[in-house]
Amino acid sequence: MSDPHAEPHTVDSLREWLTNCVASHLERSADTIDTSVRLSDYGLDSLYVLSVAGELEDHLDISLDPTLLWDNPTIDALSEALAKELAQYA
Amino acid sequence: MTTASPATRAQDPSAAPLERLTRLLGELTGPGQPFSPEALAELDRTEAFPTEACRALDTFGLRRFYVPVEHGGALESFDVVMRLLRAVSRIDLTVALSHGKTYLGAAATWIAGEPEAARRLGRRIAEGTPVSCALTERHHGSDLMAGEVTARPAPDGGWLLSGEKWLINLATRGGLVTVLARTDEEGGPRGFSLFLVDKSRLAPEHFTHLPKVPTYGIRGADISGIAFHDAPLPEDALIGRVGEGIEIIVKALHFSRTGCVAMSLGAGDHALALAAEFVAQDADGVRLAQDPYVRRELGEAAAGLLLSDAAGLVAARSPHALAGEMSVVSAVAKAYVPTEVDDLIARLLHLLGPYGLLRPDDPHTGFAKVERDHRIIGIFDGSSLVNRSALIEQFPRIARGYAKGRWDAEGLAEATNPHAPLRPMRPRELGLVSSGGCSIVAGLPAAVGELRDLAVRGHASTALTTLAGQLLDVSDRLHQDMAAIRFPPRAVPGHAFRLAERFESCFAAASALHLWLRAAARARGPIPEAALLACLVKALTDLEEPVDDADRTAFDDLAEAVLSRPSAPFHSLLDHVEPTGSQQGAAS
Numbered sequence: 001m002s003d004p005h006a007e008p009h010t011v012d013s014l015r016e017w018l019t020n021c022v023a024s025h026l027e028r029s030a031d032t033i034d035t036s037v038r039l040s041d042y043g044l045d046s047l048y049v050l051s052v053a054g055e056l057e058d059h060l061d062i063s064l065d066p067t068l069l070w071d072n073p074t075i076d077a078l079s080e081a082l083a084k085e086l087a088q089y090a
Numbered sequence: 091m092t093t094a095s096p097a098t099r100a101q102d103p104s105a106a107p108l109e110r111l112t113r114l115l116g117e118l119t120g121p122g123q124p125f126s127p128e129a130l131a132e133l134d135r136t137e138a139f140p141t142e143a144c145r146a147l148d149t150f151g152l153r154r155f156y157v158p159v160e161h162g163g164a165l166e167s168f169d170v171v172m173r174l175l176r177a178v179s180r181i182d183l184t185v186a187l188s189h190g191k192t193y194l195g196a197a198a199t200w201i202a203g204e205p206e207a208a209r210r211l212g213r214r215i216a217e218g219t220p221v222s223c224a225l226t227e228r229h230h231g232s233d234l235m236a237g238e239v240t241a242r243p244a245p246d247g248g249w250l251l252s253g254e255k256w257l258i259n260l261a262t263r264g265g266l267v268t269v270l271a272r273t274d275e276e277g278g279p280r281g282f283s284l285f286l287v288d289k290s291r292l293a294p295e296h297f298t299h300l301p302k303v304p305t306y307g308i309r310g311a312d313i314s315g316i317a318f319h320d321a322p323l324p325e326d327a328l329i330g331r332v333g334e335g336i337e338i339i340v341k342a343l344h345f346s347r348t349g350c351v352a353m354s355l356g357a358g359d360h361a362l363a364l365a366a367e368f369v370a371q372d373a374d375g376v377r378l379a380q381d382p383y384v385r386r387e388l389g390e391a392a393a394g395l396l397l398s399d400a401a402g403l404v405a406a407r408s409p410h411a412l413a414g415e416m417s418v419v420s421a422v423a424k425a426y427v428p429t430e431v432d433d434l435i436a437r438l439l440h441l442l443g444p445y446g447l448l449r450p451d452d453p454h455t456g457f458a459k460v461e462r463d464h465r466i467i468g469i470f471d472g473s474s475l476v477n478r479s480a481l482i483e484q485f486p487r488i489a490r491g492y493a494k495g496r497w498d499a500e501g502l503a504e505a506t507n508p509h510a511p512l513r514p515m516r517p518r519e520l521g522l523v524s525s526g527g528c529s530i531v532a533g534l535p536a537a538v539g540e541l542r543d544l545a546v547r548g549h550a551s552t553a554l555t556t557l558a559g560q561l562l563d564v565s566d567r568l569h570q571d572m573a574a575i576r577f578p579p580r581a582v583p584g585h586a587f588r589l590a591e592r593f594e595s596c597f598a599a600a601s602a603l604h605l606w607l608r609a610a611a612r613a614r615g616p617i618p619e620a621a622l623l624a625c626l627v628k629a630l631t632d633l634e635e636p637v638d639d640a641d642r643t644a645f646d647d648l649a650e651a652v653l654s655r656p657s658a659p660f661h662s663l664l665d666h667v668e669p670t671g672s673q674q675g676a677a678s
């Protein structure tokens with residue numbers, strides 16, 4: 001369950017968090033990540049993104065079907081999808 | 091995948107079919123019968139398919155156990171089909187792989203769960219059609235998303251399938267083939283789909299069988315390939331939805347990998363029985379079994395098999411009890427058990443000396459054949475390395491669950507108590523990664539606590555609690571190391587594989603401890619602990635932890651038990667603690 005006192009997640013805050021998360025996996029700085037580019041183009045292959053899904057679950061404190069990351073292959077698409085997902089928990 | 095209510099099941103639901111099959115196999119190994127040593131040796135020598143043996147299994151009705159009850163078959167509990175396949179593998183792995191492949195080939199359809207398609211497939215299997223599963227291509231194996239076989243939508247509906255699948259069990263003899271094909275040129279995790287190809291509906295110009303590939307072991311098996319030439323497939327050949335191929339097959343692999351474990355255990359049983367018979371006999375007035383070194387080695391091999399059996403039993407119950415964790419459980423079991431069995435075969439080979447290398451038609455032993463046949467298990471259906479890699483991807487989740495002391499207590503109790511009714515399998519609960527880490531190992535600290543409580547009441551020895559405490563220390567340190575593993579894409583560090591191996595040993599030892607504790611709880615009094623001691627000593631030895639020489643005598647005790655009945659079927663940990671015959675373990 002989400003902590004009711006925590007800041008609500010928005011598409012923007014999710015995008016920012018995802019960008020930092022991806023940057024840290026790739027060991028590069030966040031400002032070099034284009035959020036409209038497919039994660040696989042950055043070398044985050046489909047199995048690897050499953051581990052990113054785990055971090056997302058921890059961050060958002062919800063359980064996610066990791067295939068959400070397969071169906072939404074860019075940070076932009078994923079932020080939108082996550083915001084929708086979270087709306088269901090609200 | 092099953093719907094029958096647990097209440098309708100007998101105490102041990104597998105007992106009846108397993109007993110029947112075991113009895114039948116006993117008859118079929120007689121002179122002139124399809125499973126006689128001579129017949130099997132001849133098939134191996136001539137690299138011929140075991141047609142007669144497979145037919146005998148058809149007559150028995152083994153195929154019915156490949157089809158879930160809700161789709162018209164007899165598969166109610168995964169654990170049962172695993173025991174049946176183990177019983178066949180104990181006699182001949184080539185036969186088990188050739189016949190059991192149908193289950194592996196069908197699994198994707200059961201998981202997709204479309205009732206009409208599943209019922210149709212169930213009928214075909216019952217009629218005797220073998221089912222194959224073609225993922226691998228000449229240039230692409232472990233990397234499923236590299237496949238080049240392609241299905242394009244046909245102008246007038248349906249699909250056109252093109253390309254070659256190669257190094258496929260039953261590619262030629264299978265009447266139906268589950269094929270993974272690219273349906274999006276770009277590929278990617280949503281770029282592939284699965285098709286159930288019915289060869290009887292294809293014109294001859296649309297497919298070609300590729301020649302049988304001669305192999306090191308399982309020489310009689312149909313390892314070949316199939317090439318499709320714009321083969322027209324009807325709309326209903328699609329398994330699941332377009333783009334779901336990778337997702338479905340990864341989940342199907344959770345089952346087929348666990349199935350490989352059962353076959354590996356059967357080969358281990360066979361090897362141990364052959365070696366025990368050999369050292370127990372008089373050779374020129376000398377009985378090898380009297381040699382302390384030989385006994386120690388035999389005991390260590392038996393302990394390896396007991397541990398593998400414990401891991402295998404828990405894995406076989408997990409599709410029901412811990413479905414959401416199957417991505418971890420199947421990877422651990424498929425990496426661990428075949429490796430452990432390869433090791434014990436190598437250990438026993440030393441004891442047999444030259445006799446271990448004679449041809450299978452030698453009256454002494456078919457040991458060399460078991461060694462050759464078994465080698466393949468660690469390679470196909472995801473090699474040990476591929477499975478360790480899948481496990482490493484989930485280290486963060488596993489380590490987090492362990493650190494937070496989080497596990498599925500109910501699922502764990504169900505998975506580790508063979509007398510507990512299994513809940514029906516629900517394919518929807520399967521996941522690409524484990525939702526809850528790994529309950530078997532996360533439940534270790536509590537299990538060790540429970541053991542210490544038993545010790546206080548005088549129901550467990552100090553030797554046992556000391557070894558279990560040592561295991562717990564290893565596990566605690568291991569999970570810290572696992573949590574520290576971070577790596578960029580496609581750069582799994584080498585030492586992570588070593589951690590994966592250590593995790594597997596912890597999983598097997600924890601499985602043994604859980605099984606023993608549940609048995610102790612049922613007995614409500616002290617139960618024999620020698621077999622568990624041997625398991626813990628073996629696991630700690632594999633983990634390269636210091637073990638007292640005095641503790642190693644546990645191997646000698648186990649050797650004694652094996653030698654006292656060299657030709658008897660393998661006794662699992664549970665047979666050692668519940669000698670009343672009320673429980674036969676994953677083994678018998």
Ligand SMILES: Cc1cc2nc3c(=O)[nH]c(=O)nc-3n(C[C@H](O)[C@H](O)[C@H](O)COP(=O)(O)OP(=O)(O)OC[C@H]3O[C@@H](n4cnc5c(N)ncnc54)[C@H](O)[C@@H]3O)c2cc1C
Nearest residue numbers: 223224225226230231232233257258259470471473475479
């Ligand atoms: C007897 C037999 C029967 C078979 N039956 C079937 C069948 O019925 N259906 C089917 O589809 N296929 C079948 N196969 C194919 C088998 O599954 C493949 O050979 C296997 O997947 C490996 O693929 P590959 O040979 O292309 O090797 P590669 O995938 O190229 O692997 C080469 C080596 O790299 C290792 N490796 C690969 N990926 C990783 C990773 N991520 N991390 C670490 N190491 C890695 C592998 O362990 C292996 O040692 C069969 C093979 C044999 C020998």
